[in-house]
Amino acid sequence: MEIIASAPGKTILFGEHAVVYGEPAIAGAVNKRATIRLKEASDVSIFKSNDLGFEAELDTVAKRYRLKKGKPGIIKYILEILHKCHDHSPIELDLSLDIPIGSGLGSSAAVTVATLAALFKYQGKKFNKSFIAKKAHEIENNVQGMASPLDTRVSTFGGLIYLSKDKKISKFDTNLKSSFVIGYTSKRGNTGRMVKSVKSLKNRHPMVVTPIIKTIGKITDEAKIAIIKKQEFKLGELMNINQGLLDSLGVNTNELSRMVYLARKAGASGSKITGAGGGGSIIACCPRNQDRVFKALSYHDNAIKVNFSNRGVFVKEIR
Ligand SMILES: Nc1ncnc2c1ncn2[C@@H]1O[C@H](COP(=O)(O)OP(=O)(O)O)[C@@H](O)[C@H]1O
Numbered sequence: 001m002e003i004i005a006s007a008p009g010k011t012i013l014f015g016e017h018a019v020v021y022g023e024p025a026i027a028g029a030v031n032k033r034a035t036i037r038l039k040e041a042s043d044v045s046i047f048k049s050n051d052l053g054f055e056a057e058l059d060t061v062a063k064r065y066r067l068k069k070g071k072p073g074i075i076k077y078i079l080e081i082l083h084k085c086h087d088h089s090p091i092e093l094d095l096s097l098d099i100p101i102g103s104g105l106g107s108s109a110a111v112t113v114a115t116l117a118a119l120f121k122y123q124g125k126k127f128n129k130s131f132i133a134k135k136a137h138e139i140e141n142n143v144q145g146m147a148s149p150l151d152t153r154v155s156t157f158g159g160l161i162y163l164s165k166d167k168k169i170s171k172f173d174t175n176l177k178s179s180f181v182i183g184y185t186s187k188r189g190n191t192g193r194m195v196k197s198v199k200s201l202k203n204r205h206p207m208v209v210t211p212i213i214k215t216i217g218k219i220t221d222e223a224k225i226a227i228i229k230k231q232e233f234k235l236g237e238l239m240n241i242n243q244g245l246l247d248s249l250g251v252n253t254n255e256l257s258r259m260v261y262l263a264r265k266a267g268a269s270g271s272k273i274t275g276a277g278g279g280g281s282i283i284a285c286c287p288r289n290q291d292r293v294f295k296a297l298s299y300h301d302n303a304i305k306v307n308f309s310n311r312g313v314f315v316k317e318i319r
């Protein structure tokens with residue numbers, strides 16, 4: 001018997017970093033996914049991925065791995081899941097990933113959500129999406145040191161969502177008239193590191209940084225109305241203001257800034273970092289000229305035309 005589980009990556013339109021401090025956020029699942037194939041193994045647990053070029057044997061009791069090929073990294077999420085949620089009987093996990101890793105597109109959340117869904121199904125456990133989202137958030141939080149429930153919720157439920165201050169999600173209509181383009185370089189970010197650096201900036205300057213975080217929350221609430229009323233110019237302006245505040249939190253880089261301004265020059269109504277920053281991606285709102293912005297960003301970097309995906313995690317069994 002083999003289990004296959006698949007979960008989407010995401011892009012954050014408004015509120016990254018501020019959401020870690022309880023502010024609202026808006027994010028959408030994208031149709032780029034992490035897929036886990038899981039089956040029984042004969043001896044030790046194995047984790048491999050052709051897409052990432054790695055293979056490792058896992059000792060889930062000692063929370064250690066022996067790397068046979070490739071780089072570690074995402075393996076920490078898998079180890080934490082096996083440690084917390086599995087009885088240590090040997091299994092083989094195979095990961096296919098078409099989400100660029102460390103690019104602010106939520107590969108860590110998608111891998112976590114897909115692995116949990118596959119494992120629960122394998123164990124014959126009764127579970128629903130709320131349970132997966134809750135466990136996935138715990139895992140991201142443990143591995144990263146600090147994490148909001150945003151990425152794991154979007155990956156679990158799919159769609160374009162608003163996460164409120166009291167951690168409730170509501171879905172927008174994904175047939176948004178606005179179109180978006182994501183641009184990313186090969187320079188990766190590391191979410192855990194960026195979240196920690198914002199925290200230490202906040203600790204050093206609480207009176208300055210706390211209001212910035214609260215203002216990002218206010219921008220998100222304005223953006224929610226702009227999305228519902230389909231006010232694309234306003235949405236773009238709000239993205240630009242959000243970008244200025246993300247820069248002030250120290251998560252911008254030369255490359256991200258270059259792409260942000262390139263997108264605006266190519267006609268985007270607004271553009272900003274998406275995800276943790278420090279490398280990774282930007283997102284541009286392009287109501288009328290998606291092709292032009294896509295072409296401009298593709299010239300030196302990589303670009304994706306965003307298609308929000310309503311499909312969250314799903315799991316199936318093959319006999
Ligand atoms: N080539 C790689 N192979 C395996 N893991 C990697 C590789 N590059 C980065 N990682 C790890 O993948 C994870 C990416 O998660 P994160 O930093 O949250 O970014 P995102 O979720 O936006 O993709 C990090 O734990 C990082 O250490």
Ligand SMILES: C[C@@](O)(CCOP(=O)(O)O)CC(=O)O
Nearest residue numbers: 017104106147148191275276
């Ligand atoms: C910076 C943050 O708001 C989003 C991180 O997203 P990503 O891992 O860069 O895709 C952190 C979080 O919400 O846990």
Ligand SMILES: [Mg+2]
Nearest residue numbers: 106108109191
């Ligand atoms: Mg992540």
